[in-house]
Every structure is written in structure tokens, then in C-alpha cells.
Amino acid sequence: MDAPVAIPRVSGCGPLTGETGAGARPLRLRIFESVRAAGTVPRAGVAKDLGVSAGSVSTLTAELIEQGYLQETAARASTDTVRGRPPVALGVRPESFRVAGVKLADRELTGILLDGAGGELASVRRKATPGALPLAQQVETLAEVVESLCRDAGVSSGALDAVGVGLPGFVDHERGHVFWSPVLDTRDVGFAAAARRRIGRPVVVDNDANLVALAELWFGVGRDRPDFAVVTIEHGVGTGIVLDHRVFRGAHGVGLELGHTKVQLDGALCRCGQRGCLEAYISDYALAREAAVALGAPDGEPRTVADLIARLHDEARAGNAAAQSIFDRSRRYLALGLANLVNLFDPSLLILSGDRMRYDGPFVDDTLAEMRALALNTGNGVPPLKVHEWGTLLWAYGAGALALSRATEAALGAARDAGP
Ligand SMILES: [Zn+2]
Incomplete structure (x- = not known):
């Protein structure tokens, strides 16, 4: 009698997820994002939200304050205020990051300059040149919008941590590659690399509808x-x-x-x-x-x-x-x-x-x-x-969130810490 066909022998079982889950993100990045989302939050609140010990939060927040990412701030008035000493909470230091977000389109261009806490420093709207344009022309337009935002806010463009750009069409966000866009006259272009060469700062691109989803996720009903x-x-x-x-x-x-x-x-x-x-x-x-x-x-x-x-x-x-x-x-x-x-x-x-x-x-x-x-x-x-x-700045806010997300991960996500 023939032996039954064996199940292939493998090492282990279950999906091989690698280090892509939320748990693999460095704790200091997660702390920063938790504080940014809350606006103002006591240390104990961060530890509770992330399910980690108060000790690890204290150590890492001390570092984040020292490095200029977080600041201590007066907590919002609450019923458990201890008399005599105002409670202290954490907030994002607005100067921690400076990012620009721009939406390229064939009718109207919008742009925004945000600080590290998501505060608006400047915004711009201008009529776009309609139709499919050469890559170099769109990159030049992008650079002009970014420079105008920086001028309005009194910020040096060299101080920008990242520039987020939204385009209509088929965009590979990870590679910064545009397969096709109605605002470009050629297919398959390395948009982020070209924009980075012109602007001299990190550039991250995405499909413009994803920016609306990001805007709702960061600032809106989502x-x-x-x-x-x-x-x-x-x-x-x-x-x-x-x-x-x-x-x-x-x-x-x-x-x-x-x-x-x-x-x-x-x-x-x-x-x-x-x-x-x-x-x-x-x-x-x-x-x-x-x-x-x-x-x-x-x-x-x-x-x-x-x-x-x-x-x-x-x-x-x-x-x-x-x-x-x-x-x-x-x-x-x-x-x-x-x-x-x-x-x-x-x-x-x-x-x-x-x-x-x-x-x-x-x-x-x-x-x-x-x-x-x-x-x-x-x-x-x-x-x-x-x-x-939302009005016309919706897309630009999404592009700003994209840039802020990239800048934060670049600054706080690279170094691995021991974690909880
Ligand atoms: Zn189609």
C-alpha cells in the first residue's frame, strides 16, 4: 500500500510577518505619535494608551524633551487637579518639525506649511497651468510653491524636514514613482527623486485621493x-x-x-x-x-x-x-x-x-x-x-500630514530601542 502524500515539512507555522507590525515601531516614535494625536496628555496617559510601563515612558520622554521634540506644558484643567501645583502634561514642540504639503493639479494648486504639532504656518492657492506638462515644469512649479510658502512663514526652505506632494493618477508612494498622471506628459517618471534634486529636501509623493483619506485621518472625521x-x-x-x-x-x-x-x-x-x-x-x-x-x-x-x-x-x-x-x-x-x-x-x-x-x-x-x-x-x-x-486646502493638509509622517519616521524611527 502506498504511503499517504505527506504535508510538506516546513519550519514553524503561521504567517511570517517579519518586523512590519505596529509592535516593531520604536517606542519613542510611538510615544511621540501618541502625544501628537492627543495634543496635550500626561505621561501616565501615554503609558496607558500604549500599554507600556510608566518607567519606560518617563525615560524616553525625557530624551524626547532634551532633543527638542516634546515639551512640558500645563495640563488641561481637570477635576483631579492637585491644589497648589498645576499638573504637567506633554505636548509636541511646534518647532520640532517644519514640513510643506502641496497638491499638484490641472486647475488649482494648493500648498501648506505645517509645524511639528500640525499647526498651519502658511498656505497658498494659485491657478494651475491646465493639461499634461513636462516633469521639469511640474517640479519647477512645485519648487516655486514651496519657496513662496517658506517666504510667507519666514522659514528657510533649507530648514524643511520634508515636502509632501499629491498628484492625481497612479502613484507608487514607496518608490516616489508616478506610473501615469493627467498632469504629466510622460508615463513612468521618478517624481520624488526629480523634486528632491530641485528642492534639496526629502520629497514624498502620493496619489491625491490618498491625501484626502490622510487629511480625514489626521485632522477630520476619520x-x-x-x-x-x-x-x-x-x-x-x-x-x-x-x-x-x-x-x-x-x-x-x-x-x-x-x-x-x-x-x-x-x-x-x-x-x-x-x-x-x-x-x-x-x-x-x-x-x-x-x-x-x-x-x-x-x-x-x-x-x-x-x-x-x-x-x-x-x-x-x-x-x-x-x-x-x-x-x-x-x-x-x-x-x-x-x-x-x-x-x-x-x-x-x-x-x-x-x-x-x-x-x-x-x-x-x-x-x-x-x-x-x-x-x-x-x-x-x-x-x-x-x-x-473642507474647502480647497483639504488636499494640501493631507500632503502636509504625509510629509509630517515621513519626517517623524525619519527622525525617530531609525534608531531601535529596547522597547517595553
Ligand atoms: Zn481609466
């Missing part, structure tokens, strides 16, 4: 949520998803491109070069393409996308059935995309972001109703759909 998804609809469609308090990017940084998931075989042409992408049915340029056909150009003048969208809204409000059907179809495609996102990730919250007048009451209610019909029929319903309009 701070206390382990998982949520952000969908941005502007000139294109972007998606950022947070899982376990971290932005999920996939193996090559291009995960969660909801806008380029296919909703129609051989469908409408997308900016990415492929057909049938969700973006090709719901983004501004997709609506403008239909508006140009439905409404024509009575005066024979070529129209910009913004003009066409504004006119489409006017016509829809005035009862033009063709204009209304364009919005209705776009909204149904959006609901389809969001329902797919819910079916894949089951997030606790969906945030819609972008400067769009279509986000009025009926739009959200109609979209939710459509989503309910398409999402898994488990009785759980669909997650709340929150329309969040």
Missing part, C-alpha cells in the same frame, strides 16, 4: 475610526481607504483605484487610455463630454469643462430632460461604484469629497437608495454617506 473610505469626484475620481487606522495602498501603491474599475466592457474612453472605467461615466470631463453633445454650443465658442458643467446644472434646474438624464445616469454609476466598494470592504463610513454643487440633499438620498439596492442584502444596510467639503 481620527477616531479604524476604517473608512473617501471618494473624491472632481476632474477625475479618486479613492482612499483606511484600514486599521492606516491608508491602504496595495503592493505597488496603486490599490483602490475605484475610478478605474470597469463598469462596462468596451465602454466609454477614460483618460487613463482604457475603456469602461467608472471615471469615464461620472467625472467632470465625462459630464462635459455629454453636455457638449446634448446642449451644443449655440454661439459656436469652444467651452471649458467648468463652463459646460455650470450650464448643464442650469439646464437641469430649468427642467431640461436631457440635462437631468445626464446627471441621473452619472449618479447611478456613482452609486454602483460605491456599492461595489461597500461589498468589497464593508467600511463604517463613506466620505464624499470635492468641490461639487451636485452634493445637495436629494443627490445624497437618491445615491443612498440606489446603493441599498446594489449592496449585499445582509440587513446591515449601507454605511452613512457623509459629504465633506
